[in-house]
Amino acid sequence: MTSLRARDLMTADVVTVPPETPFIAVARLLADRGISAVPVVDAEGKVRGIVTEADLIRRLAGEVDRPTSWLASLFGNQARDAERYARTHGVTAADIMTESVVSVDPDQLASSVAMLMEQRGIRRVLVTQEGRLKGIVSRADLLRALVAPSHQEGDLSDDRIRKAVLAAMKKEPWADTFYTLVDVKDGVVEFHGFSRSAAVQRGLRVLAENVPGVKGVVDSTQPMPMYLYASA
Template structure:
């Protein structure tokens, strides 16, 4: 089971605006609808860009921008200055919008979307099927993936759970399967042996809790003795 996808999480009824939409109209639209962004589309419905509440706030703040001094202008990038001026003084959606829109397909997993948002430092992605706009997934939508109940209860044997925990441990560079043993009884995972640090103790609990079928986790490990730790 791969978990929820963009299709499961997205807001499907997306409010869009044409490129000629005035700034004040977009601000009123976001306020009235309680949304934080609006895609800009052409007459065929193709996404051209997106205007966010941050863009509108930047536009408002730009009204108090002061001209750069002649000395500061010597070290500034004219192209960057021109782009900022257009975005902070523009009067329509096409002036303010961010043209580089990060998009995903309806089948993209929530985990991959979260990774994209974290990596690219964005708050939302557009869901597209080809050129067709299907919806938007925001950070708030991703939170629903964390709290949503599982589609079905996973029942695995204790031995399968134990093997899954061990396999997961072997994939992590901070674990030590030689000094840390795993016992599973009726879905309860217990770690025995030694640990190198309290951080490892916490990480082992999290690792086990992410294994399907695990009902609880108990840590019975002890701090690694100095004579063992020094020889490891």
């Protein structure tokens, strides 16, 4: 997954709606297609926003809003309340859509896309170029990328794999390249020497498994003796 980019993962054939689409038509579209969101795109192909299930539920909930009391209106935020009213009582996609769309460039790395989705707590990102929609990357697309076979397997020699593992270890503060030795034979990484804990052993296994070309990992390390802790 390390070399995959948004363009490799995205669904290019995306269902979209124009801004003037009635909200009830958007709701039917989502229900008929079994999708949870639809981008709103204008006549020039520019992304204006996105209508999600949450936006539609908010619109439906707005129909039962209670009138704001006179006293509450004195201390309320008029701009915020007006915007909320428009989104909960609007009749078109443009009225109820979420305008702050999270988007990525087609060349953005898959790992970066995954991190963005995790940080924002969202299920999808739009792939855009100069404001125009190119596709959508969902969590399901990222999962498919994780289980897809790597095209790089077998491309690296044992020596290059060993160097890659050591380079990855040097980037991690918990990995010890002094007391933990690395050997590679026929694509199988074997760790020798000492490790500080079971957690470190597990981390090393995962680290090696993420190096392209690695076919297996053998942990032959031993617990670090107490006298080495004193000198480490």
